[in-house]
Amino acid sequence: MRWAPLVAITGASTLVVCAQVARDFDPHDLSGHWNRTSRFQTFSNVWSGQGPTQGTEEAPFTEAGKARFEKNKPGYGPRAVPPANGNDPMGTCDPLGIPRLLNTEVISPHQTMEIVQVPGRMIQFFEWHHDWREVFADGRKLPSADEVDPNWNGTSIGRWDGDVFVVSSLGFDDRTWLDKFGYPHSENMRLEERYRRRDRDTLELTMTLTDPETYTRPWVSDTKVFRIDREKSKRWDEQIYCVPTEEYKFNQRVRDVAGGKESKQ
């Protein structure tokens, strides 16, 4: 419930009263299938590959960060190379990791993110790569960096800050990219995700990345907007795995051929 002003105009006077009105959603319930609808498939609002965009922002690279960026050869964006000549981890079915699972491959209507909330945990299921990730929200503290080994999706805890679910993470494997444009990060990256259910059908996510080895200052993402998909649960599970044998064969028979490498057909 929330309080909202109601305005009634009665003849010569205007009456303003406050009344309780029912909200048709629970802002602390993030569960459901969500399709991302915001445009950018990169961590932040950098050039989209579809043309220059308003608000273009370049990443605040450190020297080392810029050097790592140059080593990453993506198949998309302004630095795109033929996939045969690239090194996108996705091209070999390597795990995409967080935050890439959140901002790259979640595209309506077939690559969705499902959020499931159970006591003490939020679980995110990603259709693309059929991956999932746990966020512990049972009051535990985030371990220190030397207490965790780096892994693909990091180590995450969550808490409510008003109506915003704040996820704090560390311990990321630095082989993943932030997005399909090849933005890098180090093992010391820390990530804060802020989820807010704006209304019954809309979920917003803003991320702040802190990684002094790679970026000179905290880097804030654009606001990712997701729309709920109530039809998804009526359909069968799509099971969109990245299958290494299929990907390898495709690389040999199509990507390498298109890129001018020796034909394996």
Added chain:
Amino acid sequence: MTIAGTVTEWEFINPHPQIYFDVKNETGEIAHWAAELLPTPSMMKNMKVGWSRTTVKPGDQIVLVCNPPRVAGAKACLAKELKVNGKDWPVAPGGGGVPGAAKGKQ
């Protein structure tokens, strides 16, 4: 570019459906080509026209409209339009060709 050929293999798998086909030139020489379509989940879910593992079969006659390969002489391309045995098969949502394919990746 438009290419016509005879299907030798159809792979309806991730990450992209693939058509392999033979193209005969004016002198009768045969070149083997590969074409990819949009990502397989898109094909299955967005185009409700019955794409499946049996949509295309070896021996089918196809006509493809592709972006010219980025590398001269490469015999693989991204299909923008596809005709199988004289019938158009939409390869993108909305029933048409691949939007923005000229800028897309192969």
